[in-house]
Amino acid sequence: MDSTTHQIIVIGGGPGGEAASAHAARTGADVVLVERELVGGECPYWGCMPSKAMLRPSQALAETLRVPGAAEAVTGPLDVDALFARRDEVVRGLDDSSHAQRIESTGVTIVRGHGRLTGERAVEVEAADGTRRALVATNAVILAPGSRAAMPPIDGLADARPWTNREATLADHAPRRLVALGGGVISVELAQAFAALGSDVTILEQGERILTREEPEAAALVATSLVRAGITIRTGVATTRVDRASDGTVTLTLANGETIACDELLVATGRQGNAEDLGLETVGVTATKRGTITVTDCMRVPDVDWLYVVGDATGRAQLTHAAVYQAKVAARNALGLETHCVEDNVAAPRVMFTEPHVAAVGHTMASAEQAGLHVRAFDRDPQRVAAGSFHGRGSDGFARIILDLDTTCVVGATFVAPDIAELLHSATIAIVGEVPLERLRHCVAPFPTRSEVWTKLIELIDRDPDLAQR
Numbered sequence: 001m002d003s004t005t006h007q008i009i010v011i012g013g014g015p016g017g018e019a020a021s022a023h024a025a026r027t028g029a030d031v032v033l034v035e036r037e038l039v040g041g042e043c044p045y046w047g048c049m050p051s052k053a054m055l056r057p058s059q060a061l062a063e064t065l066r067v068p069g070a071a072e073a074v075t076g077p078l079d080v081d082a083l084f085a086r087r088d089e090v091v092r093g094l095d096d097s098s099h100a101q102r103i104e105s106t107g108v109t110i111v112r113g114h115g116r117l118t119g120e121r122a123v124e125v126e127a128a129d130g131t132r133r134a135l136v137a138t139n140a141v142i143l144a145p146g147s148r149a150a151m152p153p154i155d156g157l158a159d160a161r162p163w164t165n166r167e168a169t170l171a172d173h174a175p176r177r178l179v180a181l182g183g184g185v186i187s188v189e190l191a192q193a194f195a196a197l198g199s200d201v202t203i204l205e206q207g208e209r210i211l212t213r214e215e216p217e218a219a220a221l222v223a224t225s226l227v228r229a230g231i232t233i234r235t236g237v238a239t240t241r242v243d244r245a246s247d248g249t250v251t252l253t254l255a256n257g258e259t260i261a262c263d264e265l266l267v268a269t270g271r272q273g274n275a276e277d278l279g280l281e282t283v284g285v286t287a288t289k290r291g292t293i294t295v296t297d298c299m300r301v302p303d304v305d306w307l308y309v310v311g312d313a314t315g316r317a318q319l320t321h322a323a324v325y326q327a328k329v330a331a332r333n334a335l336g337l338e339t340h341c342v343e344d345n346v347a348a349p350r351v352m353f354t355e356p357h358v359a360a361v362g363h364t365m366a367s368a369e370q371a372g373l374h375v376r377a378f379d380r381d382p383q384r385v386a387a388g389s390f391h392g393r394g395s396d397g398f399a400r401i402i403l404d405l406d407t408t409c410v411v412g413a414t415f416v417a418p419d420i421a422e423l424l425h426s427a428t429i430a431i432v433g434e435v436p437l438e439r440l441r442h443c444v445a446p447f448p449t450r451s452e453v454w455t456k457l458i459e460l461i462d463r464d465p466d467l468a469q470r
Contacts, residue, residue: 003134014041016311016323017144034115058196117279140334147312183210187268297341317348363412408437
């Protein structure tokens with residue numbers, strides 16, 4: 001078996017693995033990136049990018065129809081074939097050659113195949129044709145195996161051939177009837193996308209509401225929008241069995257005995273880390289049942305000074321940009337450039353690209369209170385500032401900042417409105433930078449933009465008798 005030695009070996013070429021390998025290579029390190037599927041990973045081919053390509057046309061049309069003067073120019077419905085064709089362009093027809101070339105241009109060597117640990121700093125790669133090669137790292141191995149859709153333990157579910165995000169984002173048609181299991185981001189985004197394409201969509205959520213990790217007010221606005229789009233939302237319901245008939249019809253049996261029939265079933269009830277078959281047992285490391293691997297804030301596996309993990313398999317914020325951030329931390333530490341650790345996981349910004357967008361960073365009121373913080377929420381509607389009128393009639397919104405009353409720093413922010421995600425970075429800077437109220441008062445928002453909602457929120461704080469003089 002051929003064997004080569006390198007400073008850094010990265011297993012997994014998704015956003016985290018790509019960023020780790022490129023960052024290390026740019027410092028002059030000898031880096032090998034091992035990938036068994038497509039270089040770029042889940043996000044550009046089966047996740048973030050195709051789903052947003054499917055959502056954007058209906059959102060652009062919806063905004064046009066809200067704006068007098070533009071609405072009159074709309075003469076027809078969405079062109080479904082053109083939408084799918086554009087989606088295929090976005091995922092490059094599942095051709096990762098340009099992506100791979102971009103990574104290789106940084107000096108990274110890409111090895112195709114499945115990589116697994118075989119011992120300390122040792123990796124074996126098995127190619128698709130069964131050939132094997134050995135790699136040895138002088139500095140570190142960085143694992144970035146990503147995640148996949150978790151399958152809940154429902155009788156008959158696996159045999160019913162349900163859709164996950166992969167099948168849904170690469171679908172070549174809109175099913176007549178679609179049921180989405182789960183009320184989280186993936187479920188809600190894809191439900192809205194397929195409803196816009198003509199599917200009769202039902203969301204089934206076991207909990208009391210959809211989007212349980214976000215502010216209730218944000219979830220309520222999205223739920224209202226979904227219902228207006230013709231989507232049925234059922235909460236507090238559990239599925240006990242799934243069957244697919246010979247004609248393709250899927251039947252779900254609920255805990256109350258009711259049955260629901262559909263043409264396709266989307267399972268979006270969470271993510272499972274891809275920690276199996278990585279050879280962890282050869283170095284004394286054990287993954288959790290959710291397929292995650294414990295790491296320190298420096299992204300290093302405890303008691304294994306040469307092994308790092310980044311991305312979804314850490315069990316931290318399962319977001320592309322979070323993986324990229326973690327990857328840079330891991331790469332620098334692996335090369336001994338500095339001791340660098342990630343900041344509190346709660347500061348990871350998150351966006352749901354529904355209509356309306358939900359853009360949030362930091363704490364919700366519930367999580368802040370659970371963390372024992374002394375906080376107060378201040379709310380405004382971002383559509384009520386002057387620039388909101390440019391986004392058309394009939395678009396509701398919600399903006400909240402959560403202020404730590406002890407430090408007068410913002411510790412959480414949520415913005416809900418059409419196309420408002422770009423407003424989130426200012427909130428991220430305020431939270432990560434721990435900008436106190438006395439400095440925020442001097443941050444002037446340009447007129448007329450929806451960022452003026454910051455000014456309105458600060459005005460609310462200054463009317464608070466406990467905070468006006470601080």
